[in-house]
Amino acid sequence: MLAVAAAALTHLCVAFLPLVDVWAAHRPGSDVGAVRIAAWAVLATTVVTAWVVFAGWSRRARSNLVAFGIRTTSKLPLMDVAVGSVGRAPALRRRMNTLTWLWWLSLLLALAAVGLGVLAGLDNLREIDDVRERVAAGGTVDRALVSHLFGRQLLLRLPGAALGIAAAAFALVLIARVTSAQYGRVARIRGAAASRATLQALRAGDEDWTVVLPLSVGGTIRE
Numbered sequence: 001m002l003a004v005a006a007a008a009l010t011h012l013c014v015a016f017l018p019l020v021d022v023w024a025a026h027r028p029g030s031d032v033g034a035v036r037i038a039a040w041a042v043l044a045t046t047v048v049t050a051w052v053v054f055a056g057w058s059r060r061a062r063s064n065l066v067a068f069g070i071r072t073t074s075k076l077p078l079m080d081v082a083v084g085s086v087g088r089a090p091a092l093r094r095r096m097n098t099l100t101w102l103w104w105l106s107l108l109l110a111l112a113a114v115g116l117g118v119l120a121g122l123d124n125l126r127e128i129d130d131v132r133e134r135v136a137a138g139g140t141v142d143r144a145l146v147s148h149l150f151g152r153q154l155l156l157r158l159p160g161a162a163l164g165i166a167a168a169a170f171a172l173v174l175i176a177r178v179t180s181a182q183y184g185r186v187a188r189i190r191g192a193a194a195s196r197a198t199l200q201a202l203r204a205g206d207e208d209w210t211v212v213l214p215l216s217v218g219g220t221i222r223e
Contacts, residue, residue, distance in 0.1 A: 001172050007043075007050035008168030014043045015161035018150035021132065025146040029138040057175060061085065064182050068189075076104065082174060085181040096177065103170035110167050114160035121156050124149050 017039055024030040061081045070084045082100045086092040128149050131141050 001175055003046070003050040003053040004168050004171050004175075007046040008165050010043050010046045011164045012161045014039050015157035016154065018153040018157070021128075021135075021150045022146055025131065025135050025141055025143065025150075028135055028140055031136040033132070033136070054171065054175075061178055061182065068182075068185055076100065078103075078174070082178055085178045085185075087181070087185075092181075096174075099170065099174055099177070103167060103174055106163055106167040106170055110160055110163035113163050114157075117156035117160050121153055124152065128153070 017036060020032050020035055024032045058078060058081060065081065065084045079097065079100050082096040083093050086096050127145075131146060131149060134141050
């Protein structure tokens with residue numbers, strides 16, 4: 001779960017990278033290229049790690065359902081894991097169904113917003129490169145132009161980052177509820193096994209299963 005949260009927060013931080021260029025534009029000679037490269041490298045690492053961890057959790061959760069003897073089919077990935085883990089209670093199944101749909105919807109919207117933001121940002125790519133080169137060389141640039149270019153980049157990136165935070169939040173809730181439900185199943189299975197083992201031990205140790213009733217009732221009941 002930490003990997004998912006880290007990826008979403010890193011994406012949000014990277015969305016604010018244009019502010020670093022604005023800061024550099026006010027200080028001719030500043031080169032923040034290394035900062036941008038490092039930020040994108042960290043983002044790529046956290047996103048890949050989050051997907052690997054999430055895929056591993058999903059695979060384990062699905063294998064647990066098989067171990068529980070639950071067979072579910074769903075065209076939507078993770079829907080079978082989410083709904084199958086909570087048992088047959090209609091209310092719980094509806095909640096998990098809704099939660100899974102919300103996660104998928106927010107994730108797809110986040111990806112779409114990121115893609116559209118990248119495509120829209122290509123319009124000013126040459127101007128942005130010129131400004132960065134001039135600043136790195138120690139030249140001065142029009143501050144109004146800098147505010148316009150990098151302010152637009154910031155506005156284009158924020159929707160995708162915000163939707164990414166929402167998708168991560170839904171994913172964390174989904175992971176927590178599925179994991180809790182599956183741990184509950186394991187606990188019930190272990191409890192039932194322990195009860196059967198205890199019962200067998202008692203039967204083997206003493207065949208006299210007399211239950212003594214209170215004096216007001218009187219008598220005994222044998223199995």
